[in-house]
Amino acid sequence: MTKLTQAITILLLxxxxxxxxxxxxxxxxxxxxNPVAELSRSxxxxxxxxxxxxxxxxxxxxxVELNGNHKIKVEFYQELVGMPLSRVxxxxxxxxxxxxxxxxxxxxxxxxxxxxxxxxxxxxxxxxQSLITxxxxxxxxxxx
Amino acid sequence: xxxxxxxNLSCLLLLLFASYVTANETENDNFQFSGFATLGAVYTDSxxxxxxxxxxxxxxxYSGEVDFKQHSLLGLQADWSISSGFDAVYQGVLRxxxxxxxxxxxxxxxLRYKVNANWSMRFGRTAPDLFLLTEYRDVDFSYIWAxxxxxxxxxxxxRSIDGADITYSQRGYGGIFKTKLFAGSSEGEITxxxxxEKVKIKDIIGVSFSYDHFNWIIHAKHTQVTIDNEPQAxxxxxxxxxxxxxxxxxxxxxxxxxxxxxxxxxxxxxxxxQYQWQNWLASAEWSHIASxxxxxxxITSGYTALSYQLNAHQFYGIYAFTESDNYVFDEPGxxxxxxxxxxxxxxxxxxxxxxNQQTISLGWRWDITNSxxxxxxxxxxxxxxxxxxxxxxxxxxxxxxxxxxxxxxxxMIF
Numbered sequence: 228m229t230k231l232t233q234a235i236t237i238l239l240l241x242x243x244x245x246x247x248x249x250x251x252x253x254x255x256x257x258x259x260x261n262p263v264a265e266l267s268r269s270x271x272x273x274x275x276x277x278x279x280x281x282x283x284x285x286x287x288x289x290x291v292e293l294n295g296n297h298k299i300k301v302e303f304y305q306e307l308v309g310m311p312l313s314r315v316x317x318x319x320x321x322x323x324x325x326x327x328x329x330x331x332x333x334x335x336x337x338x339x340x341x342x343x344x345x346x347x348x349x350x351x352x353x354x355x356q357s358l359i360t361x362x363x364x365x366x367x368x369x370x371x
Numbered sequence: 372x373x374x375x376x377x378x379n380l381s382c383l384l385l386l387l388f389a390s391y392v393t394a395n396e397t398e399n400d401n402f403q404f405s406g407f408a409t410l411g412a413v414y415t416d417s418x419x420x421x422x423x424x425x426x427x428x429x430x431x432x433y434s435g436e437v438d439f440k441q442h443s444l445l446g447l448q449a450d451w452s453i454s455s456g457f458d459a460v461y462q463g464v465l466r467x468x469x470x471x472x473x474x475x476x477x478x479x480x481x482l483r484y485k486v487n488a489n490w491s492m493r494f495g496r497t498a499p500d501l502f503l504l505t506e507y508r509d510v511d512f513s514y515i516w517a518x519x520x521x522x523x524x525x526x527x528x529x530r531s532i533d534g535a536d537i538t539y540s541q542r543g544y545g546g547i548f549k550t551k552l553f554a555g556s557s558e559g560e561i562t563x564x565x566x567x568e569k570v571k572i573k574d575i576i577g578v579s580f581s582y583d584h585f586n587w588i589i590h591a592k593h594t595q596v597t598i599d600n601e602p603q604a605x606x607x608x609x610x611x612x613x614x615x616x617x618x619x620x621x622x623x624x625x626x627x628x629x630x631x632x633x634x635x636x637x638x639x640x641x642x643x644x645q646y647q648w649q650n651w652l653a654s655a656e657w658s659h660i661a662s663x664x665x666x667x668x669x670i671t672s673g674y675t676a677l678s679y680q681l682n683a684h685q686f687y688g689i690y691a692f693t694e695s696d697n698y699v700f701d702e703p704g705x706x707x708x709x710x711x712x713x714x715x716x717x718x719x720x721x722x723x724x725x726x727n728q729q730t731i732s733l734g735w736r737w738d739i740t741n742s743x744x745x746x747x748x749x750x751x752x753x754x755x756x757x758x759x760x761x762x763x764x765x766x767x768x769x770x771x772x773x774x775x776x777x778x779x780x781x782x783m784i785f
Contacts, residue, residue: 278585313741313742316742318513320513321510321514324446324513325506326479343400
């Protein structure tokens with residue numbers, strides 16, 4: 228993908244951001260060049276809870292997170308593991324501050340998160356369904 | 372002393388501040404700065420047994436005092452992702468220490484090589500994986516309780532291991548199997564009412580197994596270490612015993628040699644499990660310390676805990692215990708009347724590691740925000756005679772006592 232196409236995609240995303248519907252399905256996406264077609268819920272839990280940070284073909288994954296208390300992040304973890312973000316943070320603080328796991332890559336908003344996934348074949352993240360572009364591949368749909 | 376501590380503290384803060392500035396300026400995904408902190412207040416009602424977080428603390432809390440030193444700390448961490456396979460981590464934890472130094476404040480400093488999804492290796496300073504919580508017992512935000520049960524964790528003075536570890540992870544049967552092997556050496560302090568002993572261990576070899584099925588997890592750990600130095604109290608006692616003439620104590624030299632700790636093995640074992648269903652969380656751990664040394668008794672400890680979550684609030688109860696044999700001097704042919712003071716000293720050293728107590732705890736954790744929590748906990752401890760190692764005694768008062776201790780902590784991550 229050329230830089231121009233990437234820039235147009237990001238501009239389109241920025242336009243869409245304001246019209247993201249409340250409670251619309253969240254989707255887990257990867258780079259379209261990633262050979263993984265779909266993931267199970269337990270594989271997603273392993274990935275985002277730092278238990279086994281790899282795709283089913285054992286290629287290493289780079290989970291991309293939204294910063295802080297982003298509404299989509301709160302909704303994602305409630306749907307995925309049924310936990311409030313405070314408990315997810317408590318769980319991750321165990322992994323991070325013992326040095327057991329590398330922390331995820333953090334992004335300030337959905338646009339930056341999508342741009343990172345488009346640029347990294349190993350990246351995986353979650354976005355509202357309306358932000359999917361042809362450069363992303365959906366591997367799981369939550370709260371359908 | 373104060374100047375040295377100030378200098379070490381300044382160096383650590385400067386190093387971490389430089390990391391923070393670098394991370395912010397570069398806005399680089401490869402460099403992250405984070406931390407954790409606890410502001411903790413402790414109140415207890417004992418005049419004789421001073422509460423302390425672990426045996427490495429030379430300060431304690433007595434009746435009528437409100438202490439902020441035992442549980443307050445600040446942890447700062449820098450993570451540097453060097454490449455897809457390599458990353459480095461540095462962590463410093465500022466807290467009240469008996470022998471403060473940059474070395475003691477540094478809890479993590481390692482280079483990791485992630486070979487693939489299954490294998491990873493770390494070289495440098497890592498957290499000790501002796502029991503379930505020993506790696507993260509100071510990260511108070513990470514667990515529900517105001518503090519990890521002293522019965523199991525109060526006896527461990529080590530905060531890090533210098534060496535290497537290798538971890539193998541594998542998916543299977545709907546969960547993740549993990550095996551970790553680690554090796555290295557470590558140092559810590561053990562304090563009494565009037566002394567601070569440096570404790571060195573070497574030839575640490577440990578293995579840790581876990582099976583994680585998300586809502587339930589089991590761990591089994593075993594570590595073997597060799598004591599690498601002779602505590603000063605031991606050395607003085609051995610010298611005193613060897614000077615006793617034969618007519619007062621035949622074969623006193625044989626007994627004195629049996630007190631030597633250097634080169635003796637100590638084994639740490641732990642089995643633990645956790646199960647979560649709906650709003651309930653149950654956990655339990657059994658741990659055991661066994662040694663070839665005559666001075667260290669067999670110590671069996673454990674706890675079981677249950678918590679219930681109601682929105683941002685968690686209510687919990689814990690029962691914890693620790694048991695060990697008490698030594699009573701019973702050597703044949705010894706003139707105990709003449710050597711009364713020496714025998715008193717022998718009993719003191721031989722029972723130094725003897726911990727015998729049970730605690731019931733009730734608590735409430737409130738997640739004020741997603742990264743800030745407060746915990747209020749009441750401990751009711753039934754302390755047995757000659758079993759108060761986990762507490763600090765200002766006098767020879769070693770009698771049984773029932774003690775109430777209250778904790779109020781504010782913990783956060785950032």
